[in-house]
Amino acid sequence: MKVVRWAILLLISSIIYLYFFGVEPDRKVILDRENDITEITLINKNFENNRYYPNTSLGYLRWLNFEKINFKGEQFHQIGSGASLIQPIEKTSKFVVENTIESRDIYNRKYNFQRTYIKNQVSGDILAYKEWKCSNSNCDISSDNSKGWQGQYGALFVREVLNPTLPIKGAVGVIPYPKTAYTYLPIKNKILKIEKVRKNLFNCPDSFSILARKDIPARVLSFNRKMFLPAHNIKQVHCLNEEVFVISNTFPQNIFLDWISYSGTLLGQFKINFSGIDSSDYIFVNAINRNSEAIHLSVMYFNQSPRQQEKMKTYIGYDVLININASQRWH
Numbered sequence: 379m380k381v382v383r384w385a386i387l388l389l390i391s392s393i394i395y396l397y398f399f400g401v402e403p404d405r406k407v408i409l410d411r412e413n414d415i416t417e418i419t420l421i422n423k424n425f426e427n428n429r430y431y432p433n434t435s436l437g438y439l440r441w442l443n444f445e446k447i448n449f450k451g452e453q454f455h456q457i458g459s460g461a462s463l464i465q466p467i468e469k470t471s472k473f474v475v476e477n478t479i480e481s482r483d484i485y486n487r488k489y490n491f492q493r494t495y496i497k498n499q500v501s502g503d504i505l506a507y508k509e510w511k512c513s514n515s516n517c518d519i520s521s522d523n524s525k526g527w528q529g530q531y532g533a534l535f536v537r538e539v540l541n542p543t544l545p546i547k548g549a550v551g552v553i554p555y556p557k558t559a560y561t562y563l564p565i566k567n568k569i570l571k572i573e574k575v576r577k578n579l580f581n582c583p584d585s586f587s588i589l590a591r592k593d594i595p596a597r598v599l600s601f602n603r604k605m606f607l608p609a610h611n612i613k614q615v616h617c618l619n620e621e622v623f624v625i626s627n628t629f630p631q632n633i634f635l636d637w638i639s640y641s642g643t644l645l646g647q648f649k650i651n652f653s654g655i656d657s658s659d660y661i662f663v664n665a666i667n668r669n670s671e672a673i674h675l676s677v678m679y680f681n682q683s684p685r686q687q688e689k690m691k692t693y694i695g696y697d698v699l700i701n702i703n704a705s706q707r708w709h
Contacts, residue, residue, distance in 0.1 A: 401484050403491055405521040406508040408539055412473065415540040417446040419470040419499075424479040430517050432477035433510060434494040434532030436594065439475065441553075442533050443544040446471070450593070456544070457644040458708050460553030460609025461636055464598065472500050475536055479512070492517035494532050496539050506539045508532060547709065553609040555634060555649035556706035562650070562698040568664075568678065569691045575662055575684040582617035599624060604642055610634045616666040621645065623673075625663050631655045633663070633677070635700070646707035648673070648700050655679060664695075673700040 420439060422432050436449055440462060447454045453467040476495040481488055490512035496505045510528060511519040523531040530550050537546075548554045578588055586601045597612040598605040601622070610626035617623075624636040635648040655661075660683045664676040675698040680690050 401489055401511065403509040403511040403519060403521050406506065406535060408506040410503065410505045411539055411541065412505070413541045414543045415473055416444065416543055417448070417471040417473075418444050418536075418540065419448040419474045421474055421476045422478075423476060425477070428479060428490075429515060430479060430490075430492060430512055433492060433517060433528045434475060434477055434508075434536060435529055438529040438533035438550075439536065441546065441550060442537050442542060443546055444540075444542045445544060454607070457638075457642075458636070458647045459547055459555050461644070461647070462607040463642045464605035464607055465603075470499060472498060473505075473540060474499050479517075490517070494535065496536060506535070508535045554709075555609075555647050556708050558648040558650065558706070559701040559704035560648070560650055560698060561701075562652070562677075562696040565676070565695040565697050567692045568695060569689050570662070570664065570678065572684050572687050572690055574664075575680075575690050578612075578614045580614065580616045582615060582622070586615065586617065588612055588615060602640060602642070606636070606638060606642065608634065608636050613661070614663055616663070618666060618668060621668070623666050627661065629657055630659045630661045630679070631657070633661070633675075633698075635673070635675075637673070644708065646702065646705070648705060648707075650675075650698060650700070652677075652696065656681075660684070668702075670702075672702055674698070675700070 420436055425432060436447065439447055440454060443456060445456055448467055448471055451466060452464050454462040454464055457463050474497045476497060478493055480491050480493055482491065492510045492512055493507050495507045498505060510517040518528050520528060520531065527550060579586060588597055589600050590597050596607055598607045599612060599615055606624060608624055608626045610628050612624060612626045614625040615622060620640045622638045622640065626634045631652050633650040637645040639645060660680040662678045662680065664678050667674045677696045677698055678692040679694045681693050684690055
């Protein structure tokens with residue numbers, strides 16, 4: 379009798395396990411590969427009415443460094459390290475990366491799966507697909523990679539199939555900028571009017587603006603019927619003689635400087651590191667000038683952000699000189 383009871387309990391336990399835990403997503407399938415692909419189109423389907431976010435997202439695909447990615451009527455053209463020039467586009471490319479949510483009934487229960495398909499739009503062939511099982515909040519269960527950043531795995535899967543020409547630049551979320559030759563010296567504390575510190579556009583045409591785009595999500599510079607998206611968060615933009623200097627950072631110890639023309643041509647990228655700066659400090663670039671040999675920045679630091687104050691007094695400032703010719707400028 380004991381053997382029968384244990385057999386029944388084991389059977390019931392097995393049924394419960396299969397019902398709740400035994401459903402696994404399919405392993406990735408690669409039917410064909412392509413080489414030296416420079417342009418892809420990203421499509422997200424069936425995400426509008428659910429809580430899930432595409433694993434193989436635009437951000438991860440941009441990290442892969444395809445030269446051009448078409449997404450929702452726009453083309454993200456990679457220029458430099460982690461930066462994109464965004465322009466309207468009407469066509470789709472030959473190769474499409476499609477993220478979709480699919481539902482299947484298994485053991486009389488509905489399960490949601492996220493699949494990333496790689497398709498040839500010309501022939502109609504599916505080159506490959508990778509699948510994740512979804513929980514209530516996200517799709518993070520994969521037969522290939524059970525732990526870690528699933529978006530990274532999805533992007534590397536796309537790279538395995540389409541083999542883009544350009545190499546990956548840096549680890550996920552870490553975009554290395556070109557080596558920069560620069561010096562900086564401390565300057566006396568200054569008092570600045572709060573109106574200036576609150577501004578983020580300086581000496582630019584009225585048509586220029588900094589937009590917060592929730593769909594990417596990121597802040598972009600909108601200018602001359604195009605947009606510029608740097609690798610880091612835009613803080614300020616300075617215009618000078620039909621050239622644009624985009625100041626961005628993630629932490630106040632660093633300044634990432636993207637130098638572009640009014641037409642969107644990348645002229646150089648630079649990175650400056652300051653020591654002894656607290657992570658809660660507020661950075662402000664007070665002025666930028668350039669000649670044929672150097673870019674000069676006046677950098678101010680405040681120990682509070684500009685909110686209700688009438689004036690802001692710096693606690694430290696730096697006079698920065700970037701040597702253009704000695705710097706790498708781009709990878």
